[in-house]
Amino acid sequence: xxxxxxxxxVAPPSLAAPVEPPRxxxxxxRTRTLDELSSLVGSLAGSLALVWLVFERILAWSGxxxxxxxxxxxxxxxFAAVTAMSNPRxxxxxxxxxxxxxxxxxxxxxxxxxxxxxxxxQGIPAxxxxxxxxxxxxxxxxxxxxxxxxxxxxxVGTLIEVAIAVxxxxxxxxxxxVYMTEVDGGLSRTVRTVxxxxxxxxxILAGLFIYTTLIVAFGFPRTGLAAALAxxxxxIPIIARSAEVVLRVVPGGxxxxxxxxxxxxxxxxxxxxxPTAKAGLATALILGMARAVGExxxxxxxxxxxxxxxxxxxxxxxxSLPLFIYTAVRSGEPEAISRGFGAATLLLGLVLVLFVVTRxxxxxxxxxx
Amino acid sequence: xTVTTAAAPAPDVVPDDxxxxxxxxxxxxxxxxxxxxxxxxxxxxxxxxxxGLFLGYxxxxxxxxxxxxxFTESQWEPERDVIGISSVLLGxxxxxxxxxxxxxPLALALALYISEYAPPKLKSTCVSLVDLxxxxxxxxxGLWGFFLLQPNVIFLSRWLxxxxxFLPIFKVDTDPNAAVWAQSRYTASAFIAGLAVAMMxxxxxxxxxxxxxxxxxxxxxxxxxxxxxxxxxMIRSVVLPFGRGGIIGGTMLGLGRALxxxxxxxxIISPAFDIKFHILEVGTQTTSALIAGxxxxxxASQLSALLxxxxxxxxxxxxxxxxxxxxxxxxxxxxSTEI
Numbered sequence: 010x011x012x013x014x015x016x017x018x019v020a021p022p023s024l025a026a027p028v029e030p031p032r033x034x035x036x037x038x039r040t041r042t043l044d045e046l047s048s049l050v051g052s053l054a055g056s057l058a059l060v061w062l063v064f065e066r067i068l069a070w071s072g073x074x075x076x077x078x079x080x081x082x083x084x085x086x087x088f089a090a091v092t093a094m095s096n097p098r099x100x101x102x103x104x105x106x107x108x109x110x111x112x113x114x115x116x117x118x119x120x121x122x123x124x125x126x127x128x129x130x131q132g133i134p135a136x137x138x139x140x141x142x143x144x145x146x147x148x149x150x151x152x153x154x155x156x157x158x159x160x161x162x163x164x165v166g167t168l169i170e171v172a173i174a175v176x177x178x179x180x181x182x183x184x185x186x187v188y189m190t191e192v193d194g195g196l197s198r199t200v201r202t203v204x205x206x207x208x209x210x211x212x213i214l215a216g217l218f219i220y221t222t223l224i225v226a227f228g229f230p231r232t233g234l235a236a237a238l239a240x241x242x243x244x245i246p247i248i249a250r251s252a253e254v255v256l257r258v259v260p261g262g263x264x265x266x267x268x269x270x271x272x273x274x275x276x277x278x279x280x281x282x283x284p285t286a287k288a289g290l291a292t293a294l295i296l297g298m299a300r301a302v303g304e305x306x307x308x309x310x311x312x313x314x315x316x317x318x319x320x321x322x323x324x325x326x327x328x329s330l331p332l333f334i335y336t337a338v339r340s341g342e343p344e345a346i347s348r349g350f351g352a353a354t355l356l357l358g359l360v361l362v363l364f365v366v367t368r369x370x371x372x373x374x375x376x377x378x
Numbered sequence: 379x380t381v382t383t384a385a386a387p388a389p390d391v392v393p394d395d396x397x398x399x400x401x402x403x404x405x406x407x408x409x410x411x412x413x414x415x416x417x418x419x420x421x422x423x424x425x426x427x428x429x430g431l432f433l434g435y436x437x438x439x440x441x442x443x444x445x446x447x448x449f450t451e452s453q454w455e456p457e458r459d460v461i462g463i464s465s466v467l468l469g470x471x472x473x474x475x476x477x478x479x480x481x482x483p484l485a486l487a488l489a490l491y492i493s494e495y496a497p498p499k500l501k502s503t504c505v506s507l508v509d510l511x512x513x514x515x516x517x518x519x520g521l522w523g524f525f526l527l528q529p530n531v532i533f534l535s536r537w538l539x540x541x542x543x544f545l546p547i548f549k550v551d552t553d554p555n556a557a558v559w560a561q562s563r564y565t566a567s568a569f570i571a572g573l574a575v576a577m578m579x580x581x582x583x584x585x586x587x588x589x590x591x592x593x594x595x596x597x598x599x600x601x602x603x604x605x606x607x608x609x610x611x612m613i614r615s616v617v618l619p620f621g622r623g624g625i626i627g628g629t630m631l632g633l634g635r636a637l638x639x640x641x642x643x644x645x646i647i648s649p650a651f652d653i654k655f656h657i658l659e660v661g662t663q664t665t666s667a668l669i670a671g672x673x674x675x676x677x678a679s680q681l682s683a684l685l686x687x688x689x690x691x692x693x694x695x696x697x698x699x700x701x702x703x704x705x706x707x708x709x710x711x712x713x714s715t716e717i
Contacts, residue, residue, distance in 0.1 A: 303515020
């Protein structure tokens with residue numbers, strides 16, 4: 010919606026000679042006028058100079074954060090004053106609101122960017138060593154140099170645990186969503202209520218639930234499988250709920266068209282509803298997966314940290330990347346912290362790959378339809 | 379107006395009319411489909427429902443043993459048989475509130491930026507970035523908060539305690555104006571943990587708000603512009619009133635997330651079981667951090683006490699999320715989408 014066109018003026022019929030109405034120009038909404046641009050640039054520069062003078066020279070304060078805040082406040086004041094000289098009040102308010110919104114977006118961008126870049130920057134030293142990817146931490150002390158030990162066990166553990174959790178929660182989650190949207194019945198409302206309620210379950214309680222039932226009550230050992238089950242418990246409601254939202258947005262006309270062509274409901278769901286919602290379902294899956302990959306608390310409780318490579322999810326504890334990061338950083342040794350950041354970078358990379366792959370898949374499927 | 383049908387001449391013998399069955403019933407595939415779907419639904423219902431019931435059931439013996447003092451006692455010392463969650467709940471709320479106070483304006487402004495201000499080409503990138511922000515593991519935000527934020531934020535904490543100490547929440551029990559000020563008094567506080575949690579709340583709240591803003595009716599937007607409104611005028615008179623449900627609901631969803639956050643908080647705070655409102659000061663405790671820290675050496679009865687603390691947390695987040703769902707649900711209209 011870039012421009013608003015107005016209906017052509019109709020000349021009043023009473024006039025004897027119809028006057029040619031002046032050509033209406035659509036009102037430009039998105040463009041900046043020269044006035045706005047110059048007051049913006051001028052206020053930015055002026056407030057910077059002013060604050061630098063007062064802050065650094067006259068008051069001799071220090072601190073980048075304080076400087077930025079003062080600059081921002083001075084900028085807002087100057088911008089408002091300059092705008093008010095030649096514009097009515099609504100325009101002043103509009104420009105101040107615009108400046109505030111843009112700065113807030115910038116703050117979030119800086120926060121996100123600093124999170125990602127700082128983690129990767131700190132992770133580089135560990136990632137430069139090949140053994141970081143090919144060894145586990147058995148027999149390695151936290152203080153040992155980075156040339157020894159690695160996070161292979163945590164990578165393998167994360168992949169196995171998340172794979173099991175997805176294998177359990179994906180069919181259950183999407184099946185529940187299909188039940189809630191496609192199959193009528195009084196029970197589906199109850200299911201929806203309970204599933205929505207369980208998205209509120211703090212992740213640590215899922216771990217504590219598995220710990221108390223499986224491990225304490227039934228005496229199973231703490232294993233990767235227990236951690237995967239705890240992850241699945243946190244994932245099912247997330248996937249079910251976001252998948253349900255997606256399925257509900259599938260237009261009813263498509264379903265009716267499928268049924269009107271004589272297809273059974275199952276065929277309609279399989280060939281019309283699910284393919285239409287594929288992109289959204291992929292997003293639901295990735296939301297759940299990204300959550301599970303980064304989940305620390307359930308693994309901490311249900312499996313516990315380990316230092317050795319373990320491919321068997323039903324025997325012995327299995328570490329995961331987030332848990333490895335947590336234990337490494339908690340030890341407080343510089344080498345261990347470095348390893349922790351290396352693992353965090355790997356974890357971020359994993360999340361990023363998941364993210365990009367799902368985006369790509371979703372886009373491709375939509376394009377082909 | 380009545381519809382008359384051509385009445386056939388009445389036959390001599392009237393056979394018993396069987397009404398034609400209009401509903402053919404379900405095909406076999408559909409019956410299987412319905413039953414399988416129902417089975418999955420019921421299974422998930424039982425599974426998830428049993429967790430809630432289990433937590434509630436586990437809470438009974440603890441509540442019976444400690445009674446109301448479970449909610450008023452601040453110390454958690456199972457070895458002395460003194461167990462209570464008042465300080466823990468207070469810490470949980472403090473961290474969550476700090477997170478909300480920081481995240482809410484940013485999320486609102488970011489959602490407005492994406493839906494109203496961003497250039498059209500940048501819009502989908504921004505949406506992806508917010509989704510990415512939601513997908514970043516909480517431990518990474520914990521690292522960010524602990525290693526990057528904390529050394530910088532203590533100066534802000536000190537400044538706040540210097541100038542706003544007349545408000546009890548900004549007070550710190552040390553002299554902020556000392557030449558060599560006690561930096562460690564400002565670390566590991568609820569404030570810093572709240573800032574890290576805000577990074578997790580923000581994308582969640584922003585996504586909900588943006589969805590509602592984008593659904594604001596285009597006709598009313600154009601009407602506002604046609605009446606000569608500035609962009610902010612349009613936002614204030616159309617987008618914000620239309621999205622009010624989403625703003626409240628998204629914020630409360632974020633609050634639910636903030637209350638349950640574990641590992642970022644666990645990494646940043648140093649545990650302390652005092653009832654205190656000084657959010658800038660070192661030491662606090664949250665429910666999930668308590669559970670993560672204590673479950674390992676817990677005996678059966680202590681485990682039950684931890685489960686009770688967890689249950690209380692769950693009830694709170696459940697209440698918050700339910701209210702949020704009511705608000706968000708009012709503004710969601712997916713069911714009526716037509717081609």
